[in-house]
Amino acid sequence: MQDTNVMLEARSLSKRYEDSVLALNEVSFTVEKGEIFAMLGANGAGKTTTINIFFNFIEPSAGEARVDGIVTHKDPLAAKQRLAFVSENVMLYPNFTAIQNLDFFSRLGGRKDYSRSDYHEVLLRVGLQEEAHDKKLRGFSKGMRQKCGIAVAILKDAPAILLDEPTSGLDPKAGFEFMQLLDTLRNEGKAILMSTHDIFRAKEVADSIGIMREGRLVMQKSGAELAAENLENLYLEYMAGKTVEA
Amino acid sequence: MFKIIIENELRAILYSPKFVATFATCSLLMLLSVFVGIQEYRASVRQYEASLSLADQQLQEASSYSGVNMRTYRAPDPMQVFVSGVQNDIGRFSDINASEALKLTNSVYSDDPIFAIFRFIDFTFIVQVVLSLFAILFTFDAINGERERGTLKLIFSNAVSRAEYVLSKSIGAWLGLLAPLAIPVLLSLMLVSLFKIQLQPEHWMRLAILLAAAVLFFTFFVFLGVLISTLTRHSSVSFMLLLVSWVALVLIVPRAAVMAAGQIVPVPSIAEIEGREDGFAKSQWRTYEQQLAKRWQQRNGEMAGLSPADRQAYRDEHLWQWMEQDDAARTEIQEEINAFRTKLNEDLRNRKAELQRSAFTLSRLSPASAFQLTAMNLAGTNIDLKSRYEDSMASYRSELIAYGRRKQKESGTTGGIRITIDSEAGLNISTGRDKGTLDFSDMPRFQPPRRSLAQATAPAVVDLGLLALYSLLALAGAFVRFLRYDVR
Ligand SMILES: Nc1ncnc2c1ncn2[C@@H]1O[C@H](COP(=O)(O)OP(=O)(O)OP(=O)(O)O)[C@@H](O)[C@H]1O
Ligand SMILES: [Mg+2]
Numbered sequence: 073m074q075d076t077n078v079m080l081e082a083r084s085l086s087k088r089y090e091d092s093v094l095a096l097n098e099v100s101f102t103v104e105k106g107e108i109f110a111m112l113g114a115n116g117a118g119k120t121t122t123i124n125i126f127f128n129f130i131e132p133s134a135g136e137a138r139v140d141g142i143v144t145h146k147d148p149l150a151a152k153q154r155l156a157f158v159s160e161n162v163m164l165y166p167n168f169t170a171i172q173n174l175d176f177f178s179r180l181g182g183r184k185d186y187s188r189s190d191y192h193e194v195l196l197r198v199g200l201q202e203e204a205h206d207k208k209l210r211g212f213s214k215g216m217r218q219k220c221g222i223a224v225a226i227l228k229d230a231p232a233i234l235l236d237e238p239t240s241g242l243d244p245k246a247g248f249e250f251m252q253l254l255d256t257l258r259n260e261g262k263a264i265l266m267s268t269h270d271i272f273r274a275k276e277v278a279d280s281i282g283i284m285r286e287g288r289l290v291m292q293k294s295g296a297e298l299a300a301e302n303l304e305n306l307y308l309e310y311m312a313g314k315t316v317e318a
Numbered sequence: 319m320f321k322i323i324i325e326n327e328l329r330a331i332l333y334s335p336k337f338v339a340t341f342a343t344c345s346l347l348m349l350l351s352v353f354v355g356i357q358e359y360r361a362s363v364r365q366y367e368a369s370l371s372l373a374d375q376q377l378q379e380a381s382s383y384s385g386v387n388m389r390t391y392r393a394p395d396p397m398q399v400f401v402s403g404v405q406n407d408i409g410r411f412s413d414i415n416a417s418e419a420l421k422l423t424n425s426v427y428s429d430d431p432i433f434a435i436f437r438f439i440d441f442t443f444i445v446q447v448v449l450s451l452f453a454i455l456f457t458f459d460a461i462n463g464e465r466e467r468g469t470l471k472l473i474f475s476n477a478v479s480r481a482e483y484v485l486s487k488s489i490g491a492w493l494g495l496l497a498p499l500a501i502p503v504l505l506s507l508m509l510v511s512l513f514k515i516q517l518q519p520e521h522w523m524r525l526a527i528l529l530a531a532a533v534l535f536f537t538f539f540v541f542l543g544v545l546i547s548t549l550t551r552h553s554s555v556s557f558m559l560l561l562v563s564w565v566a567l568v569l570i571v572p573r574a575a576v577m578a579a580g581q582i583v584p585v586p587s588i589a590e591i592e593g594r595e596d597g598f599a600k601s602q603w604r605t606y607e608q609q610l611a612k613r614w615q616q617r618n619g620e621m622a623g624l625s626p627a628d629r630q631a632y633r634d635e636h637l638w639q640w641m642e643q644d645d646a647a648r649t650e651i652q653e654e655i656n657a658f659r660t661k662l663n664e665d666l667r668n669r670k671a672e673l674q675r676s677a678f679t680l681s682r683l684s685p686a687s688a689f690q691l692t693a694m695n696l697a698g699t700n701i702d703l704k705s706r707y708e709d710s711m712a713s714y715r716s717e718l719i720a721y722g723r724r725k726q727k728e729s730g731t732t733g734g735i736r737i738t739i740d741s742e743a744g745l746n747i748s749t750g751r752d753k754g755t756l757d758f759s760d761m762p763r764f765q766p767p768r769r770s771l772a773q774a775t776a777p778a779v780v781d782l783g784l785l786a787l788y789s790l791l792a793l794a795g796a797f798v799r800f801l802r803y804d805v806r
Contacts, residue, residue: 127475129806149477157475163468167333179322181476224472 079106079154079232079263080126084135087121087287095121097287098135103182103280105231107167108264110274112307113284119267120160121287123234126265127157129140139232153182156230160237160267162221163281166210169198170195170220182227194223199249214241224256233257235266239273252275273304319478320486326488328497331456344444344452345502350440352506355399355663356513358438362394362410369411384722386758387415390714391709392422392707393766395698396515397524400441403699406433408707414715414764420709441506442693443533446686449499450539454560457491457543459553461800466553470805475504484800488544488793492537497534503529522697522769527778531696534785539564541792546561548799560576567684575681583673588606593664599655606651610644615638674701682781685788695773709768717762725756 080103087096096118103109111119125137128148131201137144139151144212155256164173174191178184195205198219209217218241225233239247251273258264258279268274273280283291283306290310331337371389380386391411398405409422427434437443461484464470473483507525510517511561517525541561550556617640621629681687694700 107363124806127471129471129474129804132518149479152475153477155475157472159468159471160634161468162472164472165330165467165469167330167335176326177472177476180319180473180478221472 077106078102079105079120079140080234080265081138082122082271083138084137084138085122085125085132086134087118087125087130088133089142095287096125096132099133099284099287099289101292103232103263103265103281105263106258106261107279108266108277109280109282110278111265111267111282111284112271112274113267114311116286117284118287119284120236122284123157123236123265123267126155126234127152135267138310154231156216156225156228156233158183158221158225158233158235158238160240161214162217162224164209164217164220164224167208168204169208170200170212170223171205173220174223177224178182178227181230182226183227183229186227189224190227191223194226195220198223198226213244215246217316218242222253226253231261232263232265235264237267237269239268239270247273271303271307283307285310319482320489323478323483323486324490324493327487328494329469331491331494334456335490336455340455341498344448344499345505347439347448348441348444348502348506349509351441351444352509354438355402355440356510358402359394359515360513361397361398364408365770366391366394377756377761380756380758382448382722383725383756384719386718386722386761387413387747388718390414390711390764390765390777392703396510396517396521397697399510399515400525400528400698401693401697402438402440402442403694403697404622404703405699406438408704412707412711414718416719420708420711421717437598441532442690443777445535446690447568449532449536450686453495453536453539454543454557454564456495457540457547458557458560459547460487460491460544461547461796461803462550462556463547463553465551465803465805476578480801481797481802484544484548484797487792488541488796491544492540495540496533496536496637523771524774527775527782528693528696529787531689531692531778531782534782534789535685538685538785538792539720539788541789541796545792545796545799548796548803549565551804553710568685571684572681572687572690575683575687578676579673579677579680583669583676585669585673586666591666595655595659598658602651602655606647609647613640641743668737682784685785688781688784692778695777698769698774706767706769711766714762721762729756744773 080163082099082101085096085099086094088094099118099122100111111122113119122137123132125132126139126144128144128151131145136146139154142151142154144151165176168176170190171188173196175186178186178191192202192205196202196283200216200219200223204212204216209220212220218238222235222238224251239250247270254264254266254277266274266278278295280292280294281298281303282289291306293301369389373388376388377386389411390413392409406426409425409428411424412420412422414420459466461470464473472481542563543556544561546563547556550559564590617636621632624632678687678691682691691700
């Protein structure tokens with residue numbers, strides 16, 4: 073809070089689901105403006121749960137998530153004004169064209185000043201070929217839909233972007249372009265929280281990396297710290313049961 | 319925010335591939351039904367007018383005032399184009415004369431049983447069955463479909479309040495489905511004026527209320543769809559649930575209500591009534607016979623000590639009195655039996671009326687019944703149609719009979735063959751007057767029963783209120799439920 077650059081913050085976040093799975097266990101981290109934080113972790117480690125709490129899709133059992141100092145489960149609407157979202161499997165409206173989908177979600181996100189050319193521009197920026205812009209999403213591949221989802225998040229122009237496995241479904245070229253896109257967004261001053269299984273890309277682009285296991289953030293290191301290390305080995309070590317270093 | 323979500327919902331409906339097909343089907347069906355309704359109505363108008371001139375012709379040929387037979391038709395009403403109700407099930411005309419009881423016969427369905435098998439599809443049926451299905455088809459996945467698609471999560475990643483969302487979504491779906499339906503409805507009304515069906519302002523009022531009821535009924539199913547889609551996670555489940563609810567509300571509840579009412583208000587069968595009537599008559603006659611036997615015993619007792627000749631004289635003297643006595647007793651018994659019969663029938667009618675009332679009250683638990691009942695009330699093709707005509711025909715019959723008697727007295731002749739035996743003139747046979755010489759110009763004509771607008775619309779107030787209530791309940795349910803809906 074003293075640090076006015078902190079955009080996203082998890083404070084001892086815990087979540088226990090009704091069937092008593094402890095999905096999150098005292099997770100704490102911060103993401104500053106102009107910073108990318110990548111969460112790694114096995115399936116079921118709690119990455120999606122963390123992101124869901126930021127959007128108040130679920131409430132934390134203990135602790136809190138803050139967006140620009142706003143506690144998400146206390147004032148979700150204010151928090152969500154500052155958040156953009158890319159889900160792991162973007163579907164959007166299959167009977168609408170890409171542009172129509174963008175238009176709806178942008179206006180829902182409070183942006184009513186966009187023109188068609190803005191939509192075209194953003195779609196080109198995320199790498200969706202021009203001829204698809206006015207096609208219905210029904211015929212889109214998973215990667216194409218993912219690109220539309222990313223475009224929706226960009227258009228919202230919120231100070232923080234949360235992405236849940238955004239590169240799933242993207243081909244290598246699109247994945248590469250996506251990382252470049254993240255880079256420019258960071259340079260625009262966005263705080264970016266991303267969950268991913270892509271260790272190499274994460275290392276390449278992230279300012280800070282956390283590894284989650286069974287609901288705990290078992291490691292968090294800055295990019296500089298990791299530069300010299302073999303992240304893959306590190307990841308496997310932590311997955312095997314290594315605990316947080318002092 | 320409202321505007322954005324409503325617009326999106328409208329677009330979603332219009333762009334949905336199933337929309338064009340279902341909408342076209344509904345529209346076509348509606349136009350077709352109104353078209354057929356118009357043809358039917360025009361046919362019955364022609365028949366009605368023909369019957370009036372036929373009656374005049376028959377009067378020309380009548381040979382006596384009292385022997386007149388007026389075949390009286392039910393008057394067609396343009397509202398039957400939209401709501402056929404029971405109008406095809408009950409007789410179209412009755413012969414009205416002094417010798418036969420009136421009886422409405424020759425219903426459309428009894429004349430052409432083929433129509434009875436498939437029934438006419440009228441506007442009411444289309445609203446009740448087709449449009450409610452149409453509403454379900456487009457709303458069963460209103461909420462859970464968005465969840466399954468992942469769009470619900472994306473929507474709520476924005477600063478959208480749940481209350482706002484569920485309300486605007488419901489209203490959007492409602493508008494999106496209802497607005498297109500205005501087209502076939504308007505076309506139907508145009509069809510009616512194109513065929514020069516005379517609609518009085520009063521008919522327009524009734525039509526307007528009918529349309530309002532249809533809108534409310536449709537609204538209920540739209541909101542029910544939204545409600546059930548908030549109660550379930552998967553659209554396949556909500557579709558099933560909605561189909562089951564639809565069957566229950568449209569098909570089962572109305573019939574179950576009638577059966578339940580039958581349990582609450584037992585109505586004796588005709589056989590039972592006849593049995594009780596018979597039983598009473600038998601016991602009365604037995605008493606009569608016992609009393610008769612007793613009387614004869616007494617009479618014989620009075621003559622006990624007399625000689626045969628005196629006995630004969632006594633008998634001759636009293637026989638007339640005795641016969642009168644016995645006659646009076648018999649008449650009395652007969653009257654008692656008749657009174658009992660009347661009472662039984664009255665009782666039966668009351669019970670039937672009560673059964674009807676409870677059945678209708680219970681069946682209004684279903685919006686489908688509430689709509690149907692109010693439609694029939696508005697159109698006048700409701701369950702009272704038959705008794706309404708029977709009552710006014712019965713009073714017409716008495717008028718006619720009274721008229722015949724009066725005219726006969728005035729003209730001093732009876733119809734047919736008249737035989738008089740006179741002690742001076744002897745046997746005298748005379749025929750009635752020649753045909754066509756009778757003056758029927760002042761004969762009362764049948765006036766179809768009139769129902770005031772108030773009578774037609776009063777029951778509708780309750781039903782409109784009920785339909786609005788059901789719709790509101792469904793919407794409120796969806797609202798409350800969605801506040802806690804897991805959007806993931
Ligand atoms: N709705 C739920 N009800 C009960 N348990 C849940 C629910 N959602 C998630 N969990 C449990 O919470 C834990 C964390 O799940 P989460 O989805 O956050 O994992 P994740 O890190 O996103 O995994 P993945 O890499 O597969 O996406 C898992 O054990 C999961 O079984
Ligand atoms: Mg996940």
